[in-house]
Amino acid sequence: MELKPEQLAAQVHAGPLRPAYLIAGPEPLRVLEAADAVRAAARAQGINEREIFEAEGNQREPDWAGMEASFNAPSLFASTRLFEVRLPTGKPGTEGARAISEFCANPPGDITLLVTAGDWSRQHGGKWSDAIARIGSVAIAWPVKPHELPGWIESRLRSRGLKADRDAVQLLADRVEGNLLAAAQEIEKLKLLSNGELLDVARMEDLVADAARFDVFRLIDAAMNGQGAQVSRMLRGLRGEGEAVPALLGMVIRELQTASALARAGNLANAFKAQRVWDSKQPMYRRALQRHDAKRWDGFLAQAGRVDSIAKGRPRRGQEPEDAWIALERLLLAVAEPRASRLLAVRA
Incomplete structure (x- = not known):
């Protein structure tokens, strides 16, 4: 049976971990x-050894042969191990599907297998995912629909010891506009700022930042996540509020520099640590790195320098002055959508 992620999180703390x-x-x-709930349950049950298998460098898939060898090699340090397989595309390929299916057919008693995927649809599953379902649990994180968001927010508030009336919950739902990460961040802030009283609309209005202001962090996240339409909408909001392009570019350039360094890394897991990329942001970077290679990221950095020159009133010799906002939009749309890179070439 397919579970919701929140159901699985409750399940793993209720008893021994399943094989997969x-x-x-x-x-x-x-x-x-x-x-994270599976990892925490593993630690609580004394499973402290963890192995991670994911695509590295130019590889499109994890090292399946290495994973199978690890399945058959007893641990020197622990009686039970957690094996993580990370599939950004949600597709293990023929070899990976076989390896996972064979594991599930005869799961070793000293291994729990955790497979995560950043992309999923009804067509992604197959015999390998059915095999996991037979011996373990499958949880699919479908997007929260607009009419479901107030319920999701109310449940999360309750889990943090907070209470809010229906109108206050709806206000928060309207402000975050479907962005669960933004909602989670606002709820953590509410936990710090509220004093345990029931939150009504007026109090929620006082405590919650207006997520419709489209701050630069969410702008960059939208570009890295491939959300071109949201990028354009956010830029219009920022421009309407009187923000200046140079004030945004510092963070944009830092994110592009991080992506460029990650694109050149041989071991992405180590590179995430070196660049101090939070676990919650790693899926976003993985999606962005699938769209562009290292050379393209270098090109984006060069274009960011050009946007800075335009914003400071220093157009190229022989060219008419340009609108810095339009130049920034072209850059971020190219980051979001590879086909939009041609917009950069027009004015290069």
Whole structure:
């Protein structure tokens, strides 16, 4: 039976871990938190050794042969181990599907297998995911629909010891506009700022930042996540509020520099640590790195320098002055959508 991520998170703390878990879906926060629940349950049950298998460098898939060898090699340090397989595309390929299916046919008693996927649809599953379902649990993080968001927010508030009336919950839902990460961040802030009283609309209005202001952090996240339409909408909001392009570019350039360094890394897991990329943001970077290679990221950095020059009134010799906002939009749309890169070439 397919579970919701929140159901799986409750399940793993109720008893011994099962031999295998699959957590997948297009909603990164729900995937991450369900996977974190499995990891926390493993630690609570004395499972402290963890091995991670994911695509590295130019590889499109994890090292399946290495994973199978590890299945058959007893641990020197622990009696039970947690094996994580990370599939950003949600597709293990023929060899990976075989390896996972064979594991599930005769699961070793000293291994719990956790498979996570950053992309999922009804067509992604197959015999390998059915095999996981037979011996373990499958949780799919489908996007929270607009009419479901107030319920999701109310449940999360309650889990944090907070109470809010219906109108206050709806206000928060309207402000975050479907962004679960933004909602989670606002709820954590509410936990710090509220004093335990029932939150009504007036109090919620005082405590919650207006997420419709489209701050630069969410702007960059939208570009990295491939959400071109949201990028354009956010830029219009920022421009309307009187923000200045140079004030935004510092963070944009830092994110592009991080992506460029990750694109050149041989071991992405180590690179995430070196660049101090939070676990919650790693799926976003993985999606972005699938769209562009290192050379393209370098090109984006060069274009960011050009946007800075335009914003400071220093157009190229022989060219008419340009609108810095339009130049920034072209850059971020190219980051979000590879086909939009041609917009950069027009004015290069």
